[in-house]
Amino acid sequence: MSEDEVLLQQLFEEEKLTDKQKKIIIAAIESFSEKGYAATSTNEIAKKAGVAEGTIFRHYKTKKELLVSIVAPLMTKLIGPFIVNDFHKVLDRPYENVEDFLRAAIKNRSDIIKKMLPVIKIVIQEIPFQPELREQFIEQVARKTFERILQVIKDYQDKGQLIEMPTLSVARLAISSIFGFLISRYILFPDSEWDDELETERTVQFIMHGLAVKD
Amino acid sequence: MSEDEVLLQQLFEEEKLTDKQKKIIIAAIESFSEKGYAATSTNEIAKKAGVAEGTIFRHYKTKKELLVSIVAPLMTKLIGPFIVNDFHKVLDRPYENVEDFLRAAIKNRSDIIKKMLPVIKIVIQEIPFQPELREQFIEQVARKTFERILQVIKDYQDKGQLIEMPTLSVARLAISSIFGFLISRYILFPDSEWDDELETERTVQFIMHGLAVKD
DNA sequence: AATGAAAGTGAGTAATCACTCATTTTTATT
DNA sequence: AATAAAAATGAGTGATTACTCACTTTCATT
Known part of the structure; x- marks a missing residue:
């Protein structure tokens, strides 16, 4: 199965698409992510x-509907359930320690990004300008994810594994580190040589213990 | 002096601009940052x-020349010399400890962002699509800044204040934390209530000591 | 093989795009 | 006040835009 087919499969699952429709979607994803939505003409996609x-x-019906049809499934079908399942697992049978949880979180996000990078780029680029997308993202992805994350943090704080600090700040700091890694790895410098396991471990250790020398 | 005038002053310093030219620049910055470059028409700016x-x-001569004329000075006149001066200071008469350096770095970046937010948003949005801007950014901002940062890290490592880890990784982790804070503060949730000093301090302490409970 | 529906076509449309240029207005210098 | 240069104008340009629609082709069911 080609890379494009994996992407289509992930996004549209059992949805029935004609051959030409698939080609349209693949072409649109490519152009949108390379040139941006507004700078891509329907003529070019065709x-x-x-x-x-x-x-x-x-x-x-419209060019925007094409955009939404590509980007919406990323939010609803993939990130949504994934996060629910993933964090549920954490809450039901929690990872022993924070480190394991962080490693799993980074691993999972990496896998998603690998499969869906072009569509993720489109979402990042267009969310500031498409209120429809932004609202959908906030409602379906950000809000639910955030609630879960805050729960998990609270949980580990109660266990005495994380310092007492407002969960919102803890979340911001941990998420910054994880996304900082993923953005560096897959968007800013995808062509550098990366020892993924090593850099993941460094990120986890950094989140836990920082950069200062222990005395 | 109004906010727009501050922005113009910062960007164009002593450059001579007609009244109408100033109005064009201000209108362009507003539209570009709100709707994106490609989605903004010259008719609308006018x-x-x-x-x-x-x-x-x-x-x-062209719409793109207008874009570049707005965005280029941000890179050359502001970030360039600022970083050179700033880090020079650090290297010549270094801050005693890393914490002070980090606090100063966050403070300085905050000040820049406060003044230049709309233009910074334009840069972030357009860099992926405008090779001209990207190259300028990499050459004039990223490369020089990065060199300095690596030097500073090495310096503090030699002093025994930072753990031994490849400077590149140290840089990635520290920069992720700082930019994570700044992006949260000024771009993602600018309307939330922020205790800047407190969150700055939390970020600094996180970078140094992480989130784990010390035993 | 016949048939109706769904999918696909491509020429055509009005609107909008970035950009031009002959002309008018403003400004600076004397 | 005269004058030349600089700044500003706005109607006009061809190209491109997203989208339509009458028509043809393909496909599924019998």
Whole structure:
């Protein structure tokens, strides 16, 4: 299964798509992520997909509907349930210690990003300008994820594994470190040589113990 | 002096600009940062500036030249020299300890962001799509800044204040934490209530000692 | 093989795009 | 006040935009 097919499979699962529709989606993802949504014309998408321009509008009323149809499943079908399941696992049979939880969190996010990078880039780029996407993201992804994270932090604080600090601040600091790693790894410097396991471990140890020399 | 005038002053210093040119720049910054460069029309900028569309093209050959004229000074005149001076100070008469250095770094970046937020947003949005901007950013800002940062880290490592870890990784972790704070503070949740001093201190302490409970 | 529905086509449309240029207005210098 | 240069104008340009629609092709069911 090609990379594009994996992406389609992940995004649209059992949804029935014609061959041409698949080509349109793949072409749109490529152009949107490379040039940005506003700078991509439907003409260009049609040509890249090897399809008549009218075909795009058979399937999607507007260009924006095409964008949303690509980006919405990323939020609802993938991140949503994933996070619920993932954190549920943590809460039901929690990882013994924070380190294991952090390692698992980083691993999982890495796997998602690897599969969905172009679509994730589109989301990041367009959320500031598309209120519809932003609202969907906040409601379906950010809010639920955040609640879970705060719970987990509280949990580890009660166990005495994390320092007492407002959970919101703890969350900000841990998330910054994890996303800092993932963004460096996959978006800023994807072509550098990365020892993923080593850098993951460094990130985990940093989150726990910082950079100061212990005396 | 109004907020817009501060911004103009910071960006263009002694450069001579007509009144209408100033209005064009202010309107362009506003539209570009709110809607994105590609989604902003020159007609719209002209109307917002209260100027004929032709006037824009008297001053700037193309729409892209207008973009670059706004964004380039941010890199050369502000960040460039600032970083050189700032880090020079650190290297010549270094801050006693890492904490003080981090506090100063966060403070300085905060001040810049406060003044230049709309233009910074434009840079962040457009760098992925404008090779010209990206190259300028990498050459003039990223490379020099990075060199300095690595030097500083090495320096504190030699003094025994930072753990031995490749400077690149140390840099990534520290920068993630600082930018994580600044992005949360000024871009993601600017309307939340922030105790800047407290959150700065938490960030500094996190970078140094992490989130684990000390035993 | 016949048939109706779904999918696909591509020429066409009005609107909008970045940009031009002949002309007018403002400004600076004397 | 005269004058030349600089700044500003706005109607006009061809190209491109997202989108439509009458028509053709493909497909599934019998």
